[in-house]
Amino acid sequence: HANGGRPALRGANPRGGSSVFSATKLTGRRRPAGRMPLRRVAIFASLALNVAALALLRHRYVVSHPHHPGVVSLDQQHHVCAPQPGTSGAAASAPSTGKPGVTSDSVINLDHGDPTMFEAFWRETGDAAELVIPGWQTMSYFSDVSNVCWFMEPDFDQQVRRLHRTVGNAAVDGCHVLVGTGSTQLLMAALYALSPAGAVQPTSVVSTAPFYSWYPAVTDFLRSGLFRWAGDANSFVGDAYIELVCSPNNPDGAIRDALLGSGGAGKAVHDLAYYWPQYTPITRRADHDIMLFTMSKSTGHAGTRIGWALVKDREVARRMTKFVELNTVSVSKDSQLRAARVLRAVSDGYDGGASRHQLFDFGRRKMAERWRMLREAAAASGIFSLPEVTSGRCNFANETAANNHGT
Amino acid sequence: HANGGRPALRGANPRGGSSVFSATKLTGRRRPAGRMPLRRVAIFASLALNVAALALLRHRYVVSHPHHPGVVSLDQQHHVCAPQPGTSGAAASAPSTGKPGVTSDSVINLDHGDPTMFEAFWRETGDAAELVIPGWQTMSYFSDVSNVCWFMEPDFDQQVRRLHRTVGNAAVDGCHVLVGTGSTQLLMAALYALSPAGAVQPTSVVSTAPFYSWYPAVTDFLRSGLFRWAGDANSFVGDAYIELVCSPNNPDGAIRDALLGSGGAGKAVHDLAYYWPQYTPITRRADHDIMLFTMSKSTGHAGTRIGWALVKDREVARRMTKFVELNTVSVSKDSQLRAARVLRAVSDGYDGGASRHQLFDFGRRKMAERWRMLREAAAASGIFSLPEVTSGRCNFANETAANNHGT
Incomplete structure (x- = not known):
């Protein structure tokens, strides 16, 4: 399998719905982009980074080792997972974020995405989606033994x-x-x-x-x-x-x-x-x-x-x-x-409709924005071509909406 | 497979470490107890419930349908998973507990255990083990891409x-x-x-x-x-x-x-x-x-x-x-x-040793207590026999400790 040995290629990879740049797959293999010489990928990436607004990329998973896609260099890694104080102290360590920083020599990883685009939305919602789990909770194997799926909450x-x-x-x-x-x-x-x-x-x-x-x-x-x-x-x-x-x-x-x-x-x-x-x-x-x-x-x-x-x-x-x-x-x-x-x-x-925190509207705006950026970058590079935009009547949005597909 | 169709037989079942009564298994099948007529199981269970202090059983997973081990009756289930207000309201529903109440006609389920015995310990520790997860946290696939186990926190x-x-x-x-x-x-x-x-x-x-x-x-x-x-x-x-x-x-x-x-x-x-x-x-x-x-x-x-x-x-x-x-x-x-x-x-x-909240000491006391109760119940019933107590020098407790095995 072509994905062998590299981290998180499934889910992350072909379904990289929130990637700024994600590799389109054909019959389960990488599209020609994946077979380009790495140097050309690097040049394209550099160009693309100039064309696209760098600020919007801060939540993207970007790698710095062009010869090992998916692997982040150790010095970048320090930004992600700060060393923890081993066996001492009672304070909880910070959870990982999975997001190394973007630097001027970053190369875009075309192999997989990561849905951290949505993080901005969830930060805006404050504690509406916050969960508190006391130490004694959820200890049983069972959730609802009257349900065919007995472990479902x-x-x-x-x-x-x-x-x-x-x-x-x-x-x-x-x-x-x-x-x-x-x-x-x-x-x-x-x-x-x-x-x-x-x-x-x-x-x-x-x-x-x-x-x-x-x-x-x-x-x-x-x-x-x-x-x-x-x-x-x-x-x-x-x-x-x-x-x-x-x-x-x-x-x-x-x-x-x-x-x-x-x-x-x-x-x-x-x-x-x-x-x-x-x-x-x-x-x-x-x-x-x-x-x-x-x-x-x-x-x-x-x-x-x-x-x-x-x-x-x-x-x-x-x-x-x-x-x-x-x-x-x-x-x-x-x-x-x-x-x-x-x-x-x-x-x-x-429900009620007055809330400012509407996930799908946020997602549609972001996806449209990123497709626009990708089209501009592709046009500027002349290397890639992208499919035409299609649209249809969305029953949920109650208007004609573009297909901002996430693969 | 003998476990087919019943919930949570693995982990829960043969490893029922915290069961008051758990079936000992021989070569992967139920011991003779499991082949006793259900009526005798019910009689024994009733006797055992009288012998053992009922109060100590309140955290146990006990079933009321002797013909369907592992299945809790619907009216008991209501105590576990109170009906939730469907699509209305913003308040979070209570999580499940997996613990139907013990009633006078309860029958002990010898088929599997559930480690809710430890719940009492974790309630005592207060917020030392409480976790708060903001809505925007843990969205990435990645935890530490420099680790062979790249998704481990x-x-x-x-x-x-x-x-x-x-x-x-x-x-x-x-x-x-x-x-x-x-x-x-x-x-x-x-x-x-x-x-x-x-x-x-x-x-x-x-x-x-x-x-x-x-x-x-x-x-x-x-x-x-x-x-x-x-x-x-x-x-x-x-x-x-x-x-x-x-x-x-x-x-x-x-x-x-x-x-x-x-x-x-x-x-x-x-x-x-x-x-x-x-x-x-x-x-x-x-x-x-x-x-x-x-x-x-x-x-x-x-x-x-x-x-x-x-x-x-x-x-x-x-x-x-x-x-x-x-x-x-x-x-x-x-x-x-x-x-x-x-x-x-x-x-x-x-660490430091002065804390009252020491899990393994709590666990050893509970296990010893439950084995004692089980031995008394078995002796009173005359139906079961149990293995002799063994013990050894524990490097951790720094004393001779009994083998309170959990299967």
Whole structure:
């Protein structure tokens, strides 16, 4: 796998929704930019840094080792993770930020993004999304043993449903909500749940090219006998398959439907990580059997590792829960409480309408601004070309909105 | 698998370290108690409840549906997760507690435990272990990109090392610390890292019987082509294997060494979840190639889902990190910060020595008390027999201490 050895290439990488500059992927590999000589990348980066306003880049993950993308030099690292006083003192150390500073010789890392763009929004909201966890809290394994997803905090379930009703991007009535350690865990859980337990051959996992480069890696890294990556859905022949539908698609932002359909032995998993108003017009209420979402892309809380699935069938929901149980026993309650608090703050921003703190409006402005900067930089360099802007009627914004896709 | 369909049987179940009554397991199956008619279990439970002081049971996970172990009745559930006001209001809902109340017709669930015994200790410590997370914190994927475990919070690393130095139960100098979503994830990561990528046959995974019932389930649920459960280490023939060494052992509390050794193509993973002073005398500083620990058993924070590994070899550490990356991208930063805060409070309790808040002393008293109650209940019932008490010189407590094992 091309990502081997470098940190955080998934999630961070192809879904770098908040990157100023992020590599567009084709069929799971880097676009030609990734194969340019590093010197040319450096020259382009230098040019781009002059064209774009440097100030706006302060929240970006930028590296200084062009030969080791993803690795920050040690002196930069000191700015990120200041040395802590080892074994002494009772004061808590500062948490990491993951953000080395931008210097004049910084080179833009085209390989992956980091949703720290949203940090500015959450700083503005003050303590509306602040969480306090006493030392004695969340000690039990159990959250709600009457729920098929027994480790899910009831408040998280409620805030997920509330947000989808507010945005109108997914139907939640009659669905089971499942929580996962990010949506990657739930993607694997879906593969596990949809693969017949008694099958002689592994079930084929397909997606229409260009597909998210993480899909084949996640499907195959344990060489499961239950499921196996089978490539482009366009060339698949057979009737037992799991089709991964990413919409808006990573890497190209296209709105997609299942190619093969979900009839018979074929099943579809809809990865709707980017189906939020900051990335694309919300043109319909998605209503599929399995829909995946993640905090990383909806609110920008990547480090919290919370994703969720909306699942119609109870037995599928039960088997997905079983996967999480065998994989990590359950999902951090602290993170779930955090996520519930953050999702509540997002919905509160739109309930009543008078709040200044409206996440999707902030996100749309930022994304539009960054696409404009990227277009200017690309035009100035003459090296890159970028897709045309598309737009559509957004039911949520109640106006025509651009597709500011995040891949 | 015998655990199918019921909630939280791993970690909770065979490692029910804080259970008043927990089923001892033999070769991964329930001991004869589990095969008793449910009516007799109910009679015994009723008797035991009379013998034991009910007040001490208020933190226990007890079920009311004898025919559905692990499932709490709906009316009890209302006490746990009070209905929340759906989409209205800005006040945060109370987090779950996982603790239905004990009633006169409660039946003790022998199937699994829950470390809520420790909750009383953490309530006493006040805000020493309280964590505040602002809305804008921990948004990045990255924690320390100079570390092989790039998503690990530096403070968590430091507090893990500090606690092991304080307790003297494991050597940390020269080790890589890795963080996982509980130790189950790190166990799978170790299997992934130790299985040769190019092997034609899956690597055999073994453990000496009686072994922890979760091991075969976690090894085989994805039918990996990299590793496969091969049963009792005593009957294993071959030289390519991974031996899981649980010490103190689940289910019997025995201190164990690797049976097959780690030479040649054979590797050992030491699961030291219970190697803490509340469960067993600390007689030596463990110093193995791969050692696994978990918050669930050390401090009782099961819902936080944080485990850690101490790993000597850098390449093994890198591959284990890669597993976590492919599995869940990274590990919740919120939980890591929480864990660092909690571990810090534990070490602080022993630095200086004057603090009243000493976790392991609290834990030893509680465990001794509960074993005494269990012995009295067993003697009164005449149905169960229990192993003899053993003891040893504890380097940490600096006195002879009983083996209050937690399985």
